[in-house]
Amino acid sequence: MDSYVTSVVSRLQMLYTSDHSSVVSMNLFVALLCTCIVIGHLLEENRWMNESITALIIGVCTGVVILLISGGRSSRLLVFSEDLFFIYLLPPIIFNAGFQVKKKQFFRNFITIMLYGAVGTLICCCVISVGATLAFKKMDIGSLDVGDYLGIFVTSTFFVVSILSFSQSLVLLCCYFPAIGAIFAATDSVCTLQVLNQDETPLLYSLVFGEGVVNDATSVVLFNAIQSFDLSHISPRIAGQFVGSFLYLFFTSTMLGVFTGLLTAYIIKKLYFGRHSTDREVALMMLMAYLSYMLAELFYLSGILTVFFCGIVMSHYAWHNVTESSRVTTKHAFATLSFVAEIFIFLYVGMDALDIEKWSFVSDSPGTSIAVSSVLLALVLIGRAAFVFPLSFVSNLSKKSANEKIGFKQQIIIWWAGLMRGAVSMALAYNKVI
Template sequence: MVEINIIEKASSGEVLHEFGALNTLLFVIILGMCIVCAYLIKEYRFYYLPESGAAMIVGLIVGACARLFYPSRKEMEFLRFNKLLFYFFLLPPIIFEAGYSLHRKNFFDNFSTILLYAVLGTMVSTFIIGYLTFYAGQAGWISIDTSSPLEALLFGALISAVDPVATLSILGNPELNLDPLLYSLVFGESVLNDAVSIVLFNTFLKFYESGKEFTPTAVGMLLVEFSLISLGSVACGFVTGLGCSLLCKTTNIKKYPKYEIALLFLFAYGSYSLAEVMKLSGIMSLFFCGITMAHYNTTNLSKSSQVTSESIFQSFALAAEFFVFLYMGMGICVGQFGRWDFTFMILGIIFCLIARLFNIFPFSWIANLGRSQKIPFQMQVVLWFAGLRGAIAFALSQDMPGANREVYTTTTLTIVIFTTIVCGGLTEPLLKQTKLKIDDDEDNDDIAAEDEHGLLSTEISDHPPSPQITRRRQSSSEYMAPPNYLGSFWGNIDEKYLKPVFGGQIRRNQ
């Protein structure tokens, strides 16, 4: 009897091992297919199908084949979107690489405008989508809970998250030769507004579970909570980045490049995990940790690590992006969701476009009142059109309470597919139409060369800048806002006190 149990356990273990090996091989193959598709899109400049959209389609095909030919429960569960896998394994490399390779001057010169879109604009978008959804339910167009607007506001909060994963996968392509101001605004908003959406979602969820009404007093509490979470998240990322910089500067670890790069990974994940444990925004913490490391720690690294680390981060981020969109594509066919409301899907897309309209144009007008370099109307149109939804909205939708969770999840997935494939695919023609994309082969080559250097500025890199790159940087500088007093004050503290302790290239013209 004992021998039979041992044989059964051994047989079960072998089956499980074989199942894992086959599915690992499957993911290797489909990930390779995604990379080949991305290569063909870049090689032939077929921007009507974004790389993320191609990954979604590959995932859809794989999910459909699995459903038809191997529809076992274990296989369907394996191919389903896993929130834990997304939040702690796939999202961190993408966000960290974005902060590590960020053009910091463009980002912080436009920081006040980015905050307008990311904070106030996201709140406006949340309430517009939420109440439009609520009134559509009251009119009988869609089947949702109409006893209170809280359920609809939860949907408004999650669908207002402009996803940095989707944005980077489409607008982050250097071949698009995107206007530097436009990229700073779109990308900056997409990173920061996730924290707003998550805080809004969690706050509405607390009120929903407690049975309390959402009063004007609750709005004030929400603003206070968001401010505390944002400041705490930035501080967490900044301190973690400084800790890594100090360790690399005060030791001889640069003699061992593999240890340097391993430390960068550990501090990055530590920043994200610490923020999540403290109930802060891991996304915001990790993003500012990447900025801090790039600013202070680059010169502390060995020359080989300066180049190698960035290539490694980009490769991990690329693979993670493809996995995210593959999982969302496979989620359509693996039987994860049962309720699809086509009326709600169409209305949801329309509500998102309307809310985005009231986000971008009014706040662009307010921002232009204090900007020397105005945001032109055609750029506002692209900003409105580029409100791509992605995996963060999809992950939040699976936390929806109540009996209508599947309807909200399938509607969110539909909006993600629409904004990624349709809006993402039409982004390049729109950039050409609005003349925000320079369609010139020489400029494309210059951008590719500049992208190869990445965060290594001319003061840091051993590679002398080419005349083409110099011209490109000069043309980009016309979009940068003039220095402000706060920036000058921080710059002085940075040069005199922080860089001598933590590292970083000190400017010669003090």
């Protein structure tokens, strides 16, 4: 009996210690988030620094401190969860992108944006996939295990830092090079948008922003489609099924987002919640937006694409049916949630960049890691160029006015804007279903 009581007490003590450690970690992490916001505000006038870069640097510095305190065992306060990203952090980021988009410019350049974001992503994915397959076979690398791929991302720190947190249990074999293409095809144009003025360069800003969002959605849809097929033995039938699956996911996800947005606008208009409480209007818009994302995930569609178009439709219809106070509240509430989620991600990535396990893989095979990283970086550059310049030429053919055409300098900026890798790349790299 005494031994049983002792066992229960020890378990309770362990549970208390574990809970207390979690509380301490969360306190420190929230304090770091506040620090990022304050420093980001102080650097507001600096064109080359934004909150994302600030969070990244603070994360790296924090990782160094934790690494020293822990004796080289860990550099993180929290363990990143794939579910945490996909269920809680990603939806507000994507929804706010659709909710805040300048619809006039977006739809005026819709065809060009879809060319860049959808067709261009497919071209980039193919270039990276085929190039990686040929290059790695020529280098006689063979099947790459988790260590090799972790080394790839570690040695590419400052270019693809957002996918350094590659899942420890993830194993990518040569037959999954298409998945590598989908991961590296996902871009992050946030840094470029920080140095572009939406009023001075409306066309360029619209194209970079629009391509970034559609590209993220396309990459996720493409990645999910790749996981559903065995592309190691490609045939015309499998290729046709793959294209059909991609188009089905793309258009079905879009229509689900549009339907949810229209349904929300109809409910708000007919029931007129604002006559009693503006809180209900705001709550309904938030919950319906989140519901659209979760429904898409429930039916194995693209939640990113769904919640993005749900945001666009809500901002055009539902937003105009609510009271003035609700308009102000929803605009700032969605922007705040998106802002905090992005800072959280980059702060964690900065700490995880110093993960001792990943760097130990690099030290075991530095030559392989550097060689593969160089190949992938070169393929990303080539993949971007392979669609930006040809598709810009095609787009210019349909433009009559010289002001609407995409100049060569603008094409260079668009090409360069897509070289950064962000939150979606990290999320795809974390996916363990591959």
